[in-house]
Amino acid sequence: MWYEGFAIALESHNLMYLLLGTIIGLVVGAMPGLGPLFGVGLMLPFTFGMPAATAIIFLASVHAATAYGDSIASILINTPGGVGSVASCWDGYPLAQQGKAGMALGISTTSSFIGGLIGWVSLVVISPLLILVALKMGPPEYFMVAFMALSLLAMASAGKVAAGLALGGIGLLLAFIGTDPITASSRFTFGTDYLEDGLPLVPVAVGLFALSQAIVLAEQGGTIAQIRSIGSIWQGFGETLRRPFTIMRGGIVGILLGVMPALGLSSANIVAYLVEKRASKNPETFGHGNPAGLVAPEVAKNSCILGDLIPTFTLGIPGSSTTALFLAAMTMHGLQPGVNFFKASGPLPYAIFSGILLAQITFFVLGLFFARYFAMTVLAPNAFIVPMIVFLSFIGSFAMRSRIEDVLVTIIFGFLGYILSKKDYPAICLLLGFVLGDITEANFHRSILIGRGSYLVFLSTTISIVLFTLTLLALIGPYLVSLGKKALAKERK
């Protein structure tokens, strides 16, 4: 079956669409704010007349290349290409500033490819096992996962713990705007229709990180690269392969968050970055151009987007909005995702999986050859780049829902992001709170309902106890270790 599948995927028209999808994905992904959801959504209507395998392969290539292309803007101009590549800015951009933009893009290309491979292997080999775990998870476990991710706020706060946690709280409050997930009543809309659906994620993220960066660059003047060099793409290739444990950690985070519905792309890269920082022997070098700080989120991002597909293919449950579009495409083309997906559709599932693998290879090859030209951006004057960032941020914010008010949200959060960056407050805490707000609250209430008002429901299963213990360890572990070290040093003296 696999042989037949690969044979179908390698047919000339499929390869042509694979290449076309990759190019479109790279262009869309490189634009600030426009991520895989936009890319796949935009291309979905074009697949109506295509055969099933070609359509899914085309969408898979757009999906993979958009996710990879997102990192280009993150690294070169410190502007997240999409919500899935926010963390790629933190060490990617400092590398670009140090005249190593080529190396950073090399790391991004290789890590994204490896992340894609990890995701693909999980999709093909271990998805039944992962699904068993995912099926055992209920609201208390999901709340614990969100709580665990929120515990990372303390680490993301870069030394300003109280302020970082407060910003996380404000992010949560912003996420509560709109309709309450349990009672369906409107909250914090202050009488405006626009806020009924809640604040949209893309304009908030683009404002906080892209627009604020445009103001910072305008102030700085000159060029992004402080050294007139872009470094070698191949150096990035080597830097990535030298970090197998970082790759492993990023891959595990990406897959786990990808498999869980609703906890997807927007949190995977941030969580992977913070996990890597915690695991590192030199956490102080993070944010100053540590290659590991770029490898981890890139691996996590691409393994997550394929992890997202696992429940889509095997259960027929979309792991994210993007995979919901995949589900729509599959249904439109007569495929039946679910437990019988492999049995009922002949060689077609294998062709689709082969196409997904080929999509990873295509963006990897194109990325390695063309990243150098993208990297030249860092040598252009900031006065020239700033209007481009503003323009692309505006169009990125607008394009998602075609609402001009979203642009105003981008401006407001851009100014807030600028002030926060000026005073060294971690804007990422605000975004992390905002991303996790919905899932935290909804699962909190559902758990309480299941537990008939008892808070012990959060510790009623083995999975939630394990997650709670891990969260506690993550929070107090470093303090215990440092206390232990101090006690040991005292004893030695």
Add this chain to the structure above:
Amino acid sequence: MKGYRHLLDLDIILMVILGAFCTAFLIETYSFNPTAALFPRLVSIISLILILWTITGRCWILVRKTQDVSQPSEEVSARPEGSMVWYISLVTMVSYYLLTYILGFTLVTFIYLLALPPFLGYKKYKIVFITGILWTAGFVYVFKYILYARVPEGLTGIFFRWLTSRL
């Protein structure tokens, strides 16, 4: 006088604004039913406590700096704050947004791409003009004719559409 100046510290002003934001949310929760209010109320109270803690910490640092005259103040060590570039950037962004309603996104984008680089000190007008045209044309082509995406056309666009339909 020095103590009075601390009230104008940007960190404190920022935290006070964020605190006011949390307070507004906290007050608003009292108009919700208990289930819908529970989580936001909890989060806004915790956030307020953390903000107060941050303000106290900042005040403590500032008071200690005032007392220790030998230590250089933050204002001295920081980069000189003479630049109004952030202000220009913000005003142009807001203008870009507001003018979109009148002139439409395409025309405003063209004007913005031409006007901002010279404002920020880029003097190669020829390059600015050529790239302004190329970017706008590329944008129009990709969004309108390839992606079929809708862009705000503004009052001018609506007028031109009306005019062409009459002709």
